[in-house]
Amino acid sequence: MSASARPTAPAQTVAVAAGEMALDALRVAGVELTGPHGAVVVRDADGVLRDLAWAPDSDAEVEPVAADSPDGLAVLRHSAAHAMAQAVQELYPGTLLGIGPPIEDGFYYDFLPSRPFTPEDLTAIEKKMGEIIKAGQLFVRRPIDDDAARAELANEKFKLELIGLKSTATGEEATEVGAGGLTMYDNVDAKTGERVWTDLCRGPHLATTRRIPAVKLMRSAAAYWRGSEKNEQLQRIYGTAWATRDDLKAHLNRLEEAAKRDHRKLGIELDLFSFPDELGSGLPVFHPKGGILRRELEDYVRQRHIDEGFDFVSTPHISKADLFYTSGHLPYYADTMFPPMDVDGIEYRLKAMNCPLHNLIYQSRGRSYRELPLRLFELGAVYRYEKSGVVHGLTRVRGLTMDDSHSYCTAEQAPGEIRKLLEFLLGLLRDFGLDDFYLELSTRDDSKPDKFIGSDEDWAQATAVLEEVARESGLELVPDPGGAAYYGPKISVQARDAIGRTWQMSTVQLDFNQPARFELEYQAADGTRQQPVMIHSAKFGSVERFIGVLTEHYAGAFPAWLSPVQVIGIPISEEQNGYLDDVARRLRARGLRVEVDDSADRMQKKIRNAQRQKVPFMLIAGETDADAGAVSFRYRDGTQRNAIPIETAIDEIADTVARRSNSSPTAELYG
């Protein structure tokens, strides 16, 4: 995705003699040292990144790392974080430092200021950073022992804590400290040689601040120290930094494009859904046009499940709370379920998951091995009390509809069933135009036994089964340790959308625990009673969220088969209203969603409106068309085809919809 990911030149290595500075060796070898392709650090034979000022103890071979390479950008961003921290401490003396690592597209630094930063502060900090960058301060590495570091950082309580953690630091904290000796990075005035700022840091860094060509501070926000809500909250400033000003501009453009696709914005513009205050946070209502999207989605997914051998079931939204104790969801999820209500002295709960209710259907009579796998499917409404700060558009709501299935089968059938499910759900996602996937395998965190139930053997077996099936799929598999549900491990499908963002979509979970807790049984061929396993699976995840993701994926320009309005008739003058009404009638007879814009607006205005509503087919008719029994197509990409006979036009549209084509209609496809 990175705009600056250019084809890199074949790795060249440069010999650095013992005691010689890498920078000098590079210079002698004629390696570029300025500009976006210029080296900012070197990689030694062990793959460790080193400052250009590094001088090896013995002869070494190093590889120059360009500013615009992934590693080079990380170094650049890390150095930008230092420049920002220096600016903050100069402007707001007494501000304490947290950590300041590079991240995707940028960097952040955490601070404990005397008061939170304002947008004006960010402007001032950015300006100060500009001065620091322009001054060309040198980054100088200085090894230091623990005691000296403690003395030097006596006022920086967070840094002191990091020193104590250095042997166990991981992830972003390892940016500051790591195994091995501590180092300070001094910012040194290029002219006077005076140390103007310093930070505990592993490095490496740019040679000078001048090698930061393009930086912008994005926002400030709070973040818990060391990522735990039990800790103090620090003020984090996010910035972005790039190897060229053009790369920065391109990045900002991408953000703007992403903002245009925001489903919350498009939901209003396209009149799809809203979140009335009167209803409460995280509770969407779908307007007629959003309702069409929902219906198309639901009808399709329901039919596909039936085709795949699922039985369609239905269960209520509310249940006695005891059911969720039986399943084990309570007390685990007590804080994310809506509070209980007392009905005639009995505690009831809104359901936050469908599995316990499906288990009751399984349990409703004796089951034979001949029935297995038994596949129950439901579009089940569930309610989750998401914390107020996390509710977000359609992607994180408090009331949602899960396309939830539970397959009950023998342990032996499980791998086959999971394989089938994975294949099915990938096909389903492809049907909606999502086709770039990777898988995540969420497993138990052995260090937190209280978060998971069931025996070690069952977990090991279930995890092995999921892993095997995931590997067979040939898709990239990313481990997610600790991400499993309390009852079993999970495969989740991550889909990349049209602009490369990834969304968690489908999940498949293997569960030995709930069948045991519900004492589910089937009678085996030998007459014994056996316990089935159950496989939880959601394909969309939630219908609401899926609509949100699709809206962003298509930027609101839905494929014709999903478009709330598929065809709009636009008369050139009032004269053609009746003519287009007739065309519309014929399209409706083919099951298409058609409108004729017979408003008093000019046709140019009608086109503009249809364009903004992202209608896939505009059928324009004037006198010439009407006389010829034809219409003129305008597609939403602006291309057009004139004088198409009505029958042909109707067939083309009907065909595109029937094929569930996901590509946006355009003149070239038909010409």
Place this chain on the structure above:
RNA sequence: GCCGCCUUAGCUCAGAUGGUUAGAGCGAUCGCCUUGUAAGCGAUAGGUCGUCGGUUCGAUUCCGACAGGCGGCUCCA
């Protein structure tokens, strides 16, 4: 839930440093115009300035609480 910011017409946004009648564009309604590929012209209606409480002679403006939203953090069965 935590930190910060925000809430003015259906939508997008101006505005008054506490003082009689709060503005614009789009949208809506009505009229004129009758039109060939992204905004024709005009008029009219529409707001107890998120809610509740406090300070004040006077609050949409200042303070507080609550609700909702935005950006993060934490969380996400």
